[in-house]
Amino acid sequence: MNNTVLELENISYKYKNDLILNKINLKINSGEKIALLGKSGSGKTTLISVLNGTIKPTQGEVKLFNQSFEELDRKQKSKITTIWQDLRLIEDLSAEQNVNCGLLAENNFYFAFKNLLNISSFKKAHKYMKLCRLHNSIYDKKIRKLSGGQKQRVAIARSLIQESNILLADEPFNNLDPKLITTIKNLLLENVDKNKTKKSPKTALVALHRLDLLNDFDKVIGIRDGKIFFNLKRNNLKKIHLEKIY
Amino acid sequence: MNKLKLNYTSLSFLPILVCIPLGYQLINNIHFGGFKLFQEFLISSFNPKIDNEIIITVIKRLNETILIGFFSWLVSIIFGAFFGIISSNIFYKIFNIPNFFYRIVRFFLTIIRSIHEVVWGILLMQIYGINFSIGIIAICIPYIAVNSKVFAEQLETIDYKNFESINQINGPKFSSLLTLIWNPIIYTFKNFGLYRLECSIRSTVILGLFGIGGIGTSIFLSFQTLNFRELWTYLWSLAILIILSGLIFKKIKFNTTNKILSIFFISIFFITILFSFLYFLYFIFNNNFENFNSASSLFKSSSDFRLFDFLKLTLETIILSLLSTGIAISLPPLVIGIFNNNTSKIFIKIFAFLLRLIPTPVILLTLLTFNNPSVSLAALTLGLHNAGITSKLLFTNLDSQDKRNYIAMKSLGISKKTSWLLGLFSHQAKSYLAYCAYRSDIIIRETAIVGVIGSVGLGWQLQESLSSFAWQEVTLVLIAYSCIAIVGELINGKIKNSLT
Numbered sequence: 001m002n003n004t005v006l007e008l009e010n011i012s013y014k015y016k017n018d019l020i021l022n023k024i025n026l027k028i029n030s031g032e033k034i035a036l037l038g039k040s041g042s043g044k045t046t047l048i049s050v051l052n053g054t055i056k057p058t059q060g061e062v063k064l065f066n067q068s069f070e071e072l073d074r075k076q077k078s079k080i081t082t083i084w085q086d087l088r089l090i091e092d093l094s095a096e097q098n099v100n101c102g103l104l105a106e107n108n109f110y111f112a113f114k115n116l117l118n119i120s121s122f123k124k125a126h127k128y129m130k131l132c133r134l135h136n137s138i139y140d141k142k143i144r145k146l147s148g149g150q151k152q153r154v155a156i157a158r159s160l161i162q163e164s165n166i167l168l169a170d171e172p173f174n175n176l177d178p179k180l181i182t183t184i185k186n187l188l189l190e191n192v193d194k195n196k197t198k199k200s201p202k203t204a205l206v207a208l209h210r211l212d213l214l215n216d217f218d219k220v221i222g223i224r225d226g227k228i229f230f231n232l233k234r235n236n237l238k239k240i241h242l243e244k245i246y
Numbered sequence: 247m248n249k250l251k252l253n254y255t256s257l258s259f260l261p262i263l264v265c266i267p268l269g270y271q272l273i274n275n276i277h278f279g280g281f282k283l284f285q286e287f288l289i290s291s292f293n294p295k296i297d298n299e300i301i302i303t304v305i306k307r308l309n310e311t312i313l314i315g316f317f318s319w320l321v322s323i324i325f326g327a328f329f330g331i332i333s334s335n336i337f338y339k340i341f342n343i344p345n346f347f348y349r350i351v352r353f354f355l356t357i358i359r360s361i362h363e364v365v366w367g368i369l370l371m372q373i374y375g376i377n378f379s380i381g382i383i384a385i386c387i388p389y390i391a392v393n394s395k396v397f398a399e400q401l402e403t404i405d406y407k408n409f410e411s412i413n414q415i416n417g418p419k420f421s422s423l424l425t426l427i428w429n430p431i432i433y434t435f436k437n438f439g440l441y442r443l444e445c446s447i448r449s450t451v452i453l454g455l456f457g458i459g460g461i462g463t464s465i466f467l468s469f470q471t472l473n474f475r476e477l478w479t480y481l482w483s484l485a486i487l488i489i490l491s492g493l494i495f496k497k498i499k500f501n502t503t504n505k506i507l508s509i510f511f512i513s514i515f516f517i518t519i520l521f522s523f524l525y526f527l528y529f530i531f532n533n534n535f536e537n538f539n540s541a542s543s544l545f546k547s548s549s550d551f552r553l554f555d556f557l558k559l560t561l562e563t564i565i566l567s568l569l570s571t572g573i574a575i576s577l578p579p580l581v582i583g584i585f586n587n588n589t590s591k592i593f594i595k596i597f598a599f600l601l602r603l604i605p606t607p608v609i610l611l612t613l614l615t616f617n618n619p620s621v622s623l624a625a626l627t628l629g630l631h632n633a634g635i636t637s638k639l640l641f642t643n644l645d646s647q648d649k650r651n652y653i654a655m656k657s658l659g660i661s662k663k664t665s666w667l668l669g670l671f672s673h674q675a676k677s678y679l680a681y682c683a684y685r686s687d688i689i690i691r692e693t694a695i696v697g698v699i700g701s702v703g704l705g706w707q708l709q710e711s712l713s714s715f716a717w718q719e720v721t722l723v724l725i726a727y728s729c730i731a732i733v734g735e736l737i738n739g740k741i742k743n744s745l746t
Contacts, residue, residue: 054410078416088411092429101425104417112421116428117512162415 003030011060022226036207038223044207078105081164087155099125102161128157148175167204254675264572271622280615290474311460318385319446326393334401359391360731362694381458400434440495563703571686573629578637601634607699624700680745683738690734
């Protein structure tokens with residue numbers, strides 16, 4: 001049975017005269033945990049942006065659940081959640097308002113309005129913020145007043161609250177101390193394995209720099225100059241593979 | 247030999263050179279017929295008329311001014327925000343609307359704001375007759391377009407990455423839009439919207455000079471009868487109103503986290519929109535519409551308007567704008583730099599306040615008591631009025647600036663003026679010039695007012711054409727005004743972009 005959730009068919013992306021992604025073919029199956037490796041500027045962030053539909057490829061097709069991304073409606077597209085490398089939080093909103101933004105897809109305009117007026121319920125947001133080890137003293141603080149690590153966890157909470165099937169994360173462990181990395185990593189990936197709750201992310205593609213975190217992933221993809229150099233099971237990953245991409 | 251180096255500081259002073267041709271023409275045009283009147287005008291400022299009758303008139307006229315000013319401000323700020331949103335990039339990106347519509351909306355708003363509220367007022371008065379509503383509508387039309395520009399500019403500063411991030415959540419389009427624009431809109435309202443109330447009151451006064459009502463009408467009537475004591479009573483009461491409105495808004499803190507306040511503002515927002523629409527419909531479908539002086543004449547009326555005159559008047563308007571802008575840019579830093587002590591600063595601030603307070607037509611009429619009408623006199627008037635506004639901004643920025651460089655330079659034995667120039671002003675010059683670029687957009691539009699009163703440029707022609715119901719000429723003049731304003735706005739936009 002074909003259980004592919006995300007598929008890239010011959011994807012190329014050109015920005016001005018630079019070819020950022022070059023004929024990429026990739027299948028991501030349900031429940032897979034994939035680590036995306038590659039040095040800075042290799043095309044990891046662009047690949048994630050193509051996968052979540054933010055960037056339209058110059059050539060090729062992106063499929064979600066075997067359907068072209070272009071044909072999907074808003075609700076179907078919302079099955080993908082992203083943690084961006086640069087977080088992309090709204091600086092002038094509070095931490096809890098930012099986390100609540102993750103609920104925009106499942107609510108109507110009135111919810112967005114109430115969230116901005118600060119009169120919506122933050123119960124669910126607080127639950128996920130607590131899971132991300134955020135102290136309640138920062139819930140109503142503006143993003144601009146938070147530390148790098150706190151902002152990182154707010155972004156993660158905003159992503160988790162979406163309870164999407166597919167998680168795309170671009171270096172989500174930046175700014176976190178080692179103890180927090182384990183906690184957050186478990187939070188992002190554990191549910192994929194154990195399927196503890198129905199709504200938590202089941203499939204994950206995470207761009208990484210730290211090789212010591214690879215143990216929790218099933219597959220490793222190496223990318224260099226916009227091309228996939230290897231796509232292996234983690235156990236098959238050898239030093240020679242890493243030398244090719246770094 | 248030392249060469250003049252062009253930097254932001256020297257560029258702030260260079261435009262003062264416009265004073266050479268300006269001064270030459272003013273000296274040639276001087277006459278001594280009205281010196282006594284001018285003297286009387288000045289003395290009356292210290293001795294305004296105060297009795298029961300005038301106090302009642304002042305209260306009545308101020309009520310009218312507040313009503314027109316406040317209501318037009320409220321409507322123009324709400325609709326300005328709305329048009330700001332639909333003329334911003336973010337709106338078209340979220341809804342995937344082709345950029346073609348974005349350009350059309352922007353172009354339409356540029357044309358609307360290129361025509362001064364006085365011109366709209368005179369035009370509407372010719373069509374509908376003198377009517378209280380005309381004041382509100384005449385102010386609202388260009389103000390909505392001006393406000394929309396400021397709101398749109400602020401919305402353009404939204405980080406594209408934030409847009410991508412919120413868009414990727416895939417919420418309803420309106421939810422994503424609201425989440426992204428909320429803070430820039432609130433910020434613009436706090437920092438720009440409240441200041442527009444003062445502008446709205448000033449515009450009400452100027453329209454009053456043309457008969458709309460309010461304190462402006464009383465100012466004009468007392469000037470016409472040369473009753474300067476009465477005139478100053480109105481001017482001082484207007485000053486109190488402007489100061490009070492500024493103080494009240496400074497005290498109000500808009501806390502968006504306060505639930506009751508938020509609901510209150512939202513209610514006001516919706517009530518105003520509903521009321522404005524109903525009012526607009528009432529105005530259009532009321533008998534007013536029948537008073538229209540035949541729209542068809544717009545295309546039929548024959549005109550003996552000569553091309554040569556038209557080009558001459560257009561050129562005069564451009565020269566008037568350039569001369570006024572020169573004064574408005576360079577006079578404040580020059581005067582503040584030369585008279586750089588605490589006592590002088592107080593006098594400069596009072597003088598600048600008076601220049602902002604006294605409507606330009608009144609300044610021009612006062613100056614006409616000892617000078618013949620000319621482009622230079624109109625430019626001086628417009629330049630002085632706007633210098634009053636640019637100096638306010640300069641003072642505010644200089645006062646809030648870190649003065650350590652200035653103090654350090656003085657302690658090294660460098661003269662006070664040089665220390666001020668290099669230690670204080672040089673840090674402000676860039677942002678000051680950027681603001682002046684924005685101000686010159688307004689100066690171009692304001693040439694219409696001094697033109698009408700001072701018999702120069704297209705403003706004068708507009709008044710003449712309107713009085714004789716020569717609608718073809720009116721259309722031509724309005725197109726010319728729009729073209730000048732649009733070209734000016736494009737040039738100033740480029741200058742502003744290079745400065746910020």
